[in-house]
Amino acid sequence: MDPLTHGIVGATNARASLSIKSRGVVAIAACLAGMAPDLDVLIFSRTDPLLFLEYHRQFTHSLVFIPVGSLLCALAFHPFTKRHFGFRSLLLVCLAGYGVHALLDACTTYGTQLLWPFSSARIAWNNIAIVDPLFTLPVLAFVVASHVRARRWLAWAGLGWAIFYLGLGVVQRDRAEAVATQLAADRGLDALGISALPAVGSLLIWKTVIETQDRFYIDGVRVGRQARVYPGKYVQKLDVERDFPWLDPASQQARDLERFSWFANRYLGLDPARRDVVIDLRYSVAPDELAPLWGIRLDPDAAPSAHVEYVTGGRSPEHGRRLIEMFFN
Numbered sequence: 001m002d003p004l005t006h007g008i009v010g011a012t013n014a015r016a017s018l019s020i021k022s023r024g025v026v027a028i029a030a031c032l033a034g035m036a037p038d039l040d041v042l043i044f045s046r047t048d049p050l051l052f053l054e055y056h057r058q059f060t061h062s063l064v065f066i067p068v069g070s071l072l073c074a075l076a077f078h079p080f081t082k083r084h085f086g087f088r089s090l091l092l093v094c095l096a097g098y099g100v101h102a103l104l105d106a107c108t109t110y111g112t113q114l115l116w117p118f119s120s121a122r123i124a125w126n127n128i129a130i131v132d133p134l135f136t137l138p139v140l141a142f143v144v145a146s147h148v149r150a151r152r153w154l155a156w157a158g159l160g161w162a163i164f165y166l167g168l169g170v171v172q173r174d175r176a177e178a179v180a181t182q183l184a185a186d187r188g189l190d191a192l193g194i195s196a197l198p199a200v201g202s203l204l205i206w207k208t209v210i211e212t213q214d215r216f217y218i219d220g221v222r223v224g225r226q227a228r229v230y231p232g233k234y235v236q237k238l239d240v241e242r243d244f245p246w247l248d249p250a251s252q253q254a255r256d257l258e259r260f261s262w263f264a265n266r267y268l269g270l271d272p273a274r275r276d277v278v279i280d281l282r283y284s285v286a287p288d289e290l291a292p293l294w295g296i297r298l299d300p301d302a303a304p305s306a307h308v309e310y311v312t313g314g315r316s317p318e319h320g321r322r323l324i325e326m327f328f329n
Contacts, residue, residue: 005135006035009139012143017096029077032077036073037069040056063115122265172206172223176221201327203223206223220287235270247298271295276298279295280295291319294310297311
């Protein structure tokens, strides 16, 4: 999720679960600790464009790293908080903030390595978008009210809203998947897998992906009182031998392609407009469109040691208007 949401939820958790004076200092420390795991974005390379994909949501987001990350935050904050409360209390505050970060991220589609170093699996529960104001703003309102009015129960209410909303996301995800299952049956598709991925900003609009032997079928689904389908398109699954017959399996580009496939949980196809670009099908602004937010470009003339190029796109005003229309129509 976005860093602001992580900070707000971390501060809310600390306010609700801990009875410590200096509420403002507690809120700031827990907020910063809640955002701290995303400092892994500072791990990048100017020569390896996919390095940041490997390390973002890796060890800093692992469940076994939570005590270590909390301790590091407490050590960093202690010089500024020691006049207000002791180190043990600060450690509990940081644990309350840091500890919820990875679990929140696992609720999104991006994928989080909760079980690192025992497993490199990218866990994604797909029950909330990375950015969702309907989740963030009520929690913010509750925690601010809790501090202003000095009432801890308001912070508990904020946590209650967060848990309720995430649970509602599970219900909506399952409803969208049920619609996609019926779509697959109506189309006579032999589905190998069906996923529903939340669109930006709410639990109302979903991207559904129906996987068959050789294709991904992409549709938009509005899950209100009654479901509404926005028929999309299909794309051929990536077939390296067919799509890139020139690619040397021992080359760096081939290794990068495998890394990108792992990152995208195998949701790969070719960009319809750029046949040298492999796209991550999970993300687009309009859920029924094949307008990827990111991908990698392979070059047949590149040296064996050359990396792929990381490319972005898919953020046109037209796609944004399309998403807004789905919300209100």
